[in-house]
Amino acid sequence: MATDAASDIETHTVPPDADETPIAEAPPPPPDVDVAELTALLDGRYAEVRDLVRRNLTTYASILEEAETLPRDEYRDKVRDLVLEMAATGQTGMGFPTEHGGGGDIGASVAAFETLAYGDLSVLVKTGVQFGLFGGAILQLGTRRHHDAYLRDLVTGKLLGCFAMTETGHGSNVQALGTVATYDAGAGEFVITTPVDELGEESRKDYIGNAARHARLAVVFAQLDTQGERHGVHAFVVPIRDESGAVLPGVRVEDDGLKLGLNGVDNGRLWFDGVRVPREALLNQFADVAEDGTYSSDIENPNRRFFTMLGTLVQGRVCVGGAGINAAKVALAIAVRYGVRRRQFEAVSEDEEQLLLDYGMHQRRLFPLLARTYALHFAQEVVAARLHEVFSRGPTGDVDEKGRRELESRAAGTKALGTWHATRTIQECREACGGAGYLAVNRFAALKADTDVFTTFEGDNHVLLQLVAKGLLTDYAGEFEEMDQLGMVRFVAGMAVDTVVERTSVHKLLERIKDVLPGGEKWDDEAGILDTNYHLAMLRFREEHQLAGVARRLKRGIDAGRHPGEVFSRVQDHVIAAARSHVERLVLEAFVDKLAALPESENRRALSLLCDLHALSVIEADRAWFMEHGRLTVVRSKAISREVNRLCRRVRPIAVELVDAFGVPPSMLRSPDLVGS
Amino acid sequence: MATDAASDIETHTVPPDADETPIAEAPPPPPDVDVAELTALLDGRYAEVRDLVRRNLTTYASILEEAETLPRDEYRDKVRDLVLEMAATGQTGMGFPTEHGGGGDIGASVAAFETLAYGDLSVLVKTGVQFGLFGGAILQLGTRRHHDAYLRDLVTGKLLGCFAMTETGHGSNVQALGTVATYDAGAGEFVITTPVDELGEESRKDYIGNAARHARLAVVFAQLDTQGERHGVHAFVVPIRDESGAVLPGVRVEDDGLKLGLNGVDNGRLWFDGVRVPREALLNQFADVAEDGTYSSDIENPNRRFFTMLGTLVQGRVCVGGAGINAAKVALAIAVRYGVRRRQFEAVSEDEEQLLLDYGMHQRRLFPLLARTYALHFAQEVVAARLHEVFSRGPTGDVDEKGRRELESRAAGTKALGTWHATRTIQECREACGGAGYLAVNRFAALKADTDVFTTFEGDNHVLLQLVAKGLLTDYAGEFEEMDQLGMVRFVAGMAVDTVVERTSVHKLLERIKDVLPGGEKWDDEAGILDTNYHLAMLRFREEHQLAGVARRLKRGIDAGRHPGEVFSRVQDHVIAAARSHVERLVLEAFVDKLAALPESENRRALSLLCDLHALSVIEADRAWFMEHGRLTVVRSKAISREVNRLCRRVRPIAVELVDAFGVPPSMLRSPDLVGS
Structure with a gap:
């Protein structure tokens, strides 16, 4: 295969993805997915909380239709009523101290919120406003006198x-x-x-x-x-x-x-x-x-004070990121199920039209997004667990400042990637359902419209990625919170680049690449294309290289006598790319870590397929960069595209099980014509 | 610069876009754009028609608000009333024969429809249904008895x-x-x-x-x-x-x-x-x-009969493509104007926050889309002119079959790219306006929701691109219309690959590359990065290579004894990529041809900037493919990204003029908070 592709470069005539080249392709039989067990794995330690929310969503399922039929003011009142009714089940107060009527479990409150995203998203956001933003501010920025005065009524929703x-x-x-x-x-x-x-x-x-x-x-x-x-x-x-x-x-x-x-x-x-x-x-x-x-x-320092205050409100970002990921699950559940119902054109059989999901292009459109949804789910699980850990010690607990800043950065990055993923996935799924996807009854109208603002509220995604980059470039230095954008540019420019690299997490990345791939420069000769360590090394290399590059460019700009603002503006796309690469690496690591902790099983085999598909899709999407930076040969690059196609074909037989495992309540899928009854 | 970038590859340490490397960068002063003249150029031969529609849109501007406030049935009736009132001005009947009360000018009817996309899109689609689909079917598929019975009342809207x-x-x-x-x-x-x-x-x-x-x-x-x-x-x-x-x-x-x-x-x-x-x-x-x-x-032949019938309805696709492109213009007009009003963070000045549009990332997000909008506008002008030419000879006129099939293919391809462009541009513009972009009064709500279905109605975009590929692979052979998907696979497989290449337009492409870049293999050493012939050669090469590749893969699959349906499914993404490359080439050629016909002027300088930005953005987006196929060195690839950034900075001073030239009536922008009054 490699030889075949190599000849390709010389002659410029062989097609790029010659994947029907006779290869000894005998993929193992598809994993025998245990859906209930996979749901349990995804639900994690908060399975009970998530099931409570699923029951509540099912009880109040009529809101999906009422959202379309009620006049605006009545819809708003209905949403408020519903939030109060859910509050009465304990669902929305889980993050507040027990002494004020809450559940005393921050992680549970995040799990509840995420799961709520399977339903009407006005209910979700109203919940977020009342208990997350308003309640969170009283809890985190206030003191005993405010807690005593407001929390109990706030938790029940009596005080809005x-x-x-x-x-x-x-x-x-x-x-x-x-x-x-x-x-x-x-x-x-x-x-x-x-x-x-x-x-x-x-x-x-x-x-x-x-x-x-x-x-x-x-x-x-x-x-x-x-x-x-x-x-x-x-x-x-x-x-x-x-x-x-x-x-x-x-x-x-x-x-x-x-x-x-x-x-x-x-x-x-x-x-x-x-x-x-x-x-x-x-x-x-x-x-x-x-x-x-x-x-x-x-x-x-007033800057530091301000960022410390804001930092206590990080839960909002964690919640929105999780909500975006879960909204994407609803879209995928509908589109995948539609893909195994709807037929279009005769293809393999002359007598029967072919199922949409058996088309290569349809698989290409949906399955990398499905794999990425799993990856983001596990990354979200990590950030939610960190949040729980840090905030369970109280707002002035003994977690060091750096740990808090790292949490904020991780929350910002996961929120950005999770919400962009929602926008993209919902759009792709809508198009994959054609005209039927355009009818409101089939859910995409609400999913698209309601999630759209996720990319810009609770922090504009680009601004959030700049925050991530700032943390990385300064290694969350003591001065970190005191710096604005220009301060950051000056700070970086004030150091030798080697110092930046040394000081930041970047050098640790390089060490970790050596750990997993000791072979040195020749990864793509030596490492298998499905070797997880190869995937990790690629993403770590990209992050390290881009961050060091940003530091160099900032420094060079300042050294050349340019204004820091102008320097920043010119390097801005590079700054954001570096931050994105950082978060992509964290996401993949979360998936890999999750897999590593699982015993061998059919479900683990299924997740491994998804993890490979996700990793290779991420590398494929940026393969130009990897080629430009000597990390990918033309031969390997083409092989990766072929492998993505192959993995899509291997995911096909288990696709329905993989979306069923999300555990979206059937009434939340609605879509009578798309998913069947 | 090249030396600098070359050392980059060896050491793997220099950042990718080191564009602040001290280069003797003294860009010429920005073109002094004459907005009115540019509008006249864009409006082309149908300026009067477009102005009529602009006036009608302004007269009935309240529909934008009524769309939000009226109950659904009343909104529907209002839209119908408005369509009838516009019909009374002659706006909607331009494509029908004069003897039945129409305007007898097909090109004018397309121009009117496109321009209508600046306003409420329900009005647009209702117009399309009545006069394009219903009226078009009576006109094209019917005969004198149907024309006499229905056309006159249909044109006035008396008969819906x-x-x-x-x-x-x-x-x-x-x-x-x-x-x-x-x-x-x-x-x-x-x-x-x-x-x-x-x-x-x-x-x-x-x-x-x-x-x-x-x-x-x-x-x-x-x-x-x-x-x-x-x-x-x-x-x-x-x-x-x-x-x-x-x-x-x-x-x-x-x-x-x-x-x-x-x-x-x-x-x-x-x-x-x-x-x-x-x-x-x-x-x-x-x-x-x-x-x-x-x-x-x-x-x-029943297949041929069916496709001939359908072929007469091609105007619908031409119209939808144009509508998508024009809806994108509205979004860009709002986002660009917002970008020169809204400030965020101190950057260059310590006293004043920086305008959004002065951020490098903001330019990167909007300007390639702006350039592409111009490119698609001119491509749309070409397809509309062809439509006019072919159909002005009557449904059974003397245009050869191949000319008709080429028109259908071009219409399908332009529709696919134009409508995807609308979805992407409107989304990017919405996000670039942050929370304000989420308010319905600021237009994006309607733009997003109403255009969403454009990508799947009047032909699903992926299916349309398959149609384009089928035409290319069979060179619109006589058998063309008789073939379904499987027939196409068998047809291609039945020929020698050389025959495919020889038979199709592919070999002409290769000749045309030689015409513009006689230097042979070493384009990127010899051709300037801003050389239009270089851009054209790149896109022609890609198209030729991908088409020949598809032919080879189809043939190889069949030769290996696989079922044609399975072969097709596996090659499907390659088929669609090849078709897309074909249309991208046509779009760039349309822009280049337009420029070539213009005398030197400040406006021509502005359009040249946009044409370069568009061409390089297209190449940049697929630079991995060009590297994989030996058409782009790492050095040149990085240089292209730098040049895109540089072109964005050069477009910045004329960005407002470039969106003003679209001539979107101010009342159609609405957005009091975003664009000012």
């Missing part, structure tokens, strides 16, 4: 709130928020104000879930101003509606109106006109203002 | 109809339709029946626009059965509602319900239970049934 951070002109750059909270020492109150700016409405709070209709409280992020001095962004509890639902004086609310999706969530805008709240409304976990207006914080 | 081809179980494979029209010689009538099949509802008509609410007539495609013999699929005019709108006896209608988008169009399902229509209801342009039931047709 919103998380008023983003402003029309300030999304990714939250430090530049315009809203101000000025301390009035005479009254012992903060005065919350939305400034009027030249550009118009840059500083109004915008896209705030729960604000347009249901929230009574808002956690408002604002520039803290006391004794004539600004101390950066802090969070305040501000009542916005009374018990009857009437908007309070000084507060203005506007509905964001119809959105692309998630129309069961009442997003809105907020303006504050000198709204007074008591001094104790400051969520004072990380900073406080004394009666006389004296500001105090254990964290001196 | 639908095009009942697709069935739930039969979309791409229309020849397998289940509906039957049996001739009853005694009564002189056809009896139209939806058979009940084992699988349930495979043979009901489905997704039929205008069927659920408004159509009085349906053009029904059914298997013609006379004198106990089946003659394949033919079209019949079947009344489905009376003048009051009541459904006629024997007809059953069901609403398709809510869809992902296009909810202003009333798609529905139809069943026929022995519905009788007179013998003259057969649209008898290509075949007829005599009173006694004798079947006759000038085209003997």
